[in-house]
Amino acid sequence: MSAYKLVEGLFLLPTPSGAYYAIASNEEERARKFLRKLLQSAKTPELSIEQLLRLSDVDDEEKALELLHHCQKLGWVQGVDEALSPPAGVLEETLPDLLKHVSESGKVLLADDQGFYLASEGFAHETAEELSALSAEIATVHNRRSGLIRNNLGMASHAWAIVDAYGHSQIGFWPVFIGANRFVIAIAGIPHFNRAEFVNLIWALSIRYSGGMA
Helix, strand or coil: CCCCCCCCCCEEEECHHHHHHHHCCCCCCHHHHHHHHHHCCCCCCECCHHHHHHHHCCCCHHHHHHHHHHHHHCCCEEEECCCCCCCCCCHHHHHHHHHHCCECCCCEEEECCCCCEEEEECCCHHHHHHHHHHHHHHHHHHHHCHHHHHHHCCCCCCCEEEECCCCCEEEEEEEEEECCEEEEEEEECCECCCCHHHHHHHHHHHHHHCCCCC
């Protein structure tokens, strides 16, 4: 008999920290794959054994429940009372509004791995172009020195920042791995990745760039 019991009438949604974990690395891992499948859904799936088996990609009920418990214990997934859908509208039109909520300063942009920005809020056009190019160069340096960063220093993060004399981030660069794509969110000042708007941002990007809407 299983040690776990599902609460009826709930729908599964990643928390902000769960959404961040899902996209912060391109390394394959069971919990990350589970969260990514949630973020590829056209609406929040109902909490049921059938849905858990589909999302966890296993055929063993106990293992699926253990995975859900693991994600819940780490604060990566939550149950909501009603089915929710990702932000409506054309992504190119909704991106600026989604982005501005994840930055305290209101200065934020989303760039691709080639150094071109897809959307920008609060930055002048020329600044956004230069920051996007810088984000691509930082990614190249990171990949070149990833052995030192991960193995020698024991740091798993892919994020970089320009800091002041007190160590506070002036501009941070956070990678967003979705499908085969690598984006970067660049933010001046303090990020707000702990908000529901961040989940909506990652949800919208996941559906667009990972072939979601399952």
